[in-house]
Amino acid sequence: MPELPEVETMCRCIAAAVGGRIRDIVQPKSRLQSITISPPLVKFRRQARGRTVTAIRRLGKRVVLDLDDKRQGRSRQGVRPMNDDAREAAGDCIVLEPRMTGLVLLADPPDDEHLRLIFQLQGGGARHILFWDQRGLGVARFLSHAQFLRHYGPRRLGPDALTITVETLRQRLEGSRRPIKTALLDQQVLAGIGNLYASEILHLARIHPALPCRRVRGAQWSKLHAAMGQVLQAAIRHQGSTLRDGTYRIARNQSGDYQVYHRVYQRAGDPCLNCGTGKIVRIVQAQRSTFFCPTCQQRGR
């Protein structure tokens, strides 16, 4: 399940595709249901053909391919630098949402049967961008700038989890009755955190996942904010987490590393690596597994 660190890794791995011009978009024949392509492929292809990828950005858990202006042709295009604020694009773009099992790669998909979409390129440093997705819950969208704002504007997507300030984080959550873990998963609150990293972050911050946001105290906001940065940065350094199901990979034979450093996720029954006395527990919140240490993460403090 690609979250911020995995999607950041994908973006870095496909950066060579910047400068490439989209020749065509091909959907391999498959016995499986098609992923969601919006607008439908015929129109998508018509709009994307001939456009140059000017930048590749991460937007929360999504990959964005910025495109040059159609009317302008290809010669005057400079390469737009990667930008921290994901909402700076001015033109059309393609957004790829990996959701549960999607991967965006330049080559070596885990297998061919789940290859969903091929963006054929010319020029630039890559021949194509591949969208591979085992379960097929992923989405590919072609969006005008106005559509992009409608889909992914500040009302739909909160500030990025890597760059949000502690003040903003606090502002957006304090007073809410929701459990802190559920709130961290809400992409309107902040973008990028999913089920795995929510558990890891709360464990590092030593906050009980069921603690209502309004009960989080002053010092805990700083701890939470710091833990978010630490966990996400470390996970990026290790190129994300490849879980037991082995779905996420950087290429066919290359896994992420960060699963080795998980302290709670999928470790129910194991001793806590902080205190050594507690056993990691699994609970269910909003239909999702949460893992935590009842000793280190008490509701009170």
Add this chain to the structure above:
DNA sequence: CATATGTCCTGAGAGC
């Protein structure tokens, strides 16, 4: 308005 639940999808694993 805030929060909760159902739905999509595939493959793995359990149980009979």
Add this chain to the structure above:
DNA sequence: TGCTCTCAGGACATAT
């Protein structure tokens, strides 16, 4: 062996 069932969860739609 081979069938059916359940489960995993990101994002969105719908319900309370």
